[in-house]
Amino acid sequence: MQESFVDLLQSLTNDAEPIAGVRLAELSDLDDQSTGEFASVWERLPSDRRQILLEELGLMADAQIQLSFEAINRLGIADLDSAVRLQAIENLWESEDPALALEFLARLKEDAAPEVRAAAGKALGVFIRIGEARKLDSGIQHGIEEALLHAARNDSSREVRDSCLQTLGYSSRPEVAGLIEEAYAARSEESLTSALRATAHSANPSWGEKVMARLHDPSPKIRLEAARAAGEIDLREGIPDLIELLEDVDESVSRAAVWSLSQIGGSRATEALHSMAEGDLDEGKMEQLRDAIDNLAFVEGARDLYTFELDDPEDLGA
Numbered sequence: 001m002q003e004s005f006v007d008l009l010q011s012l013t014n015d016a017e018p019i020a021g022v023r024l025a026e027l028s029d030l031d032d033q034s035t036g037e038f039a040s041v042w043e044r045l046p047s048d049r050r051q052i053l054l055e056e057l058g059l060m061a062d063a064q065i066q067l068s069f070e071a072i073n074r075l076g077i078a079d080l081d082s083a084v085r086l087q088a089i090e091n092l093w094e095s096e097d098p099a100l101a102l103e104f105l106a107r108l109k110e111d112a113a114p115e116v117r118a119a120a121g122k123a124l125g126v127f128i129r130i131g132e133a134r135k136l137d138s139g140i141q142h143g144i145e146e147a148l149l150h151a152a153r154n155d156s157s158r159e160v161r162d163s164c165l166q167t168l169g170y171s172s173r174p175e176v177a178g179l180i181e182e183a184y185a186a187r188s189e190e191s192l193t194s195a196l197r198a199t200a201h202s203a204n205p206s207w208g209e210k211v212m213a214r215l216h217d218p219s220p221k222i223r224l225e226a227a228r229a230a231g232e233i234d235l236r237e238g239i240p241d242l243i244e245l246l247e248d249v250d251e252s253v254s255r256a257a258v259w260s261l262s263q264i265g266g267s268r269a270t271e272a273l274h275s276m277a278e279g280d281l282d283e284g285k286m287e288q289l290r291d292a293i294d295n296l297a298f299v300e301g302a303r304d305l306y307t308f309e310l311d312d313p314e315d316l317g318a
Contacts, residue, residue, distance in 0.1 A: 005034065009041045012053065019052045024060060028067040035071045042072075047081035054087040061091065070095060077103050082113035089119040093126065098140055101127040108147055108164075114157035121151060121163040125201070128170040145173055152179055162194040169201030176202075184210055189219055196225035200232040208235050215241040220250035227253055231260025239264060243272045255288055262292035265299040 004026070011022045030038060042050065054076055057069040069091065076088025089107065092100060104127075107120035124144050131141030145168070152164035165183060168176045176198070183195035196214065199207040207229070214226035215238060227245055230238040242264075245257035258276070261269040273296060277289050 005037070009038065012041055012049075013044060015046070015049070019049065019056050024053075024056055025064075025067060027057065027069055027072060030071045035075075038072065039075055042075055047079075047084060050076065050079065050084050051081065051087055054084060054091060058087065058091040070097075074100070074103075077107065082111075082116055085111065085113070085116045086119050089116065089123050093123050096126060096130060098127070098136060101136075101140060101144060105144060105147055108151060108160075114155075114160050117151070117155065117157065118159045118163040121148060121160060121167050124148060125167040125170055128167060132170060132172060145171055149173070149175055149179075158190065162190060165194045166197040166201065169198030180207070189221060192217075192222050193225050196222070196229045200225070200229040203232050203234075205233045205235065207233060208237065211235055212238055212241070215245065220248075220253055223248065223250065223253045224256050227256035227260050231256075231263035234264055235260075236264055236266065239266065239268050243268070246272065246276060255285075258289060258292045259295070262296040263299060265296055270296060270300070 008023055008026055011017050012019070027038070045053070054073065057072060061067050061069055073088045073091045076084045077092075079085050079088065085107070089104065101124065104120040104123045108117050108124065111117050111120065124147075127136060127141070127144055128148075130136045131138075131144070148164045148168050148171075152161050152168060155161050155164070165179055168179065180195050180198050180202075183191040183198070186192075192214065196211065199211060211226050211229045211233065212235070214222050215230065217223050217226065223245065227242060229235075230242060239261065242257045242261050245253055246261075248254045248257065258273065261273055273289065273293055277286070277293065281289065
């Protein structure tokens with residue numbers, strides 16, 4: 001074991017030294033030997049220090065995409081402390097390793113903590129998307145969908161049921177539409193939030209009428225989710241409503257409307273966003289608007305390219 005790595009491990013066990021002050025970047029991409037050495041130290045750390053460590057690693061990985069702490073986060077999935085398990089799952093949400101899907105599946109089925117089951121249900125979304133693209137073993141995909149369907153209907157925790165429904169939005173399983181319909185019919189804020197998030201994940205325009213009905217809901221939370229869903233399902237008939245929401249009293253709703261208009265595109269959306277850019281905005285809003293206008297340009301460019309390809313005489317058999 002290299003001396004610097006030994007020093008790093010000793011720093012982790014020193015309760016007097018804040019975790020944030022340790023050279024955590026050196027824990028990225030550990031090989032099997034280093035992972036084993038780290039595991040022996042991990043077991044001796046107090047649970048609150050393990051949790052703080054995973055929190056810091058999660059922040060670092062978000063800020064520096066070249067860093068990967070997957071080996072350490074995997075140690076946390078089966079930790080005795082539920083807060084550590086939760087943080088580990090949240091840190092691993094981008095991983096596409098099928099073996100990890102099985103670990104999340106076990107947490108969804110067996111974990112005693114509802115917040116951990118809910119996080120596992122959410123984390124399985126990436127594997128549903130991979131499966132829909134036919135890049136995942138069909139047996140694994142079927143097992144994931146069956147577990148999510150069961151939990152969405154039967155789990156004792158509302159948080160878990162909602163999380164699993166939202167994840168199932170990515171799935172083309174025929175049972176999912178009925179679950180989304182039930183959530184819309186329930187009309188509580190929690191059920192509508194889940195229904196709208198599942199709708200957004202589905203990217204299915206057939207839900208357009210349901211989304212339209214909620215764009216001016218009295219609840220800012222529901223307006224926010226409806227505005228987001230409108231962009232994801234390319235709800236062109238919702239453009240006038242989204243333009244109105246640019247002036248919503250709730251800033252999060254306004255921001256969601258900006259991004260959804262950039263996703264949908266078209267002349268009215270383009271005019272509205274460029275007109276907004278001419279106003280007196282603070283730097284944060286202006287930066288978000290610039291990002292949206294850049295996305296709008298990409299969407300319009302992709303649409304023009306698609307139209308050009310369809311009109312190409314060779315494509316038309318001319």
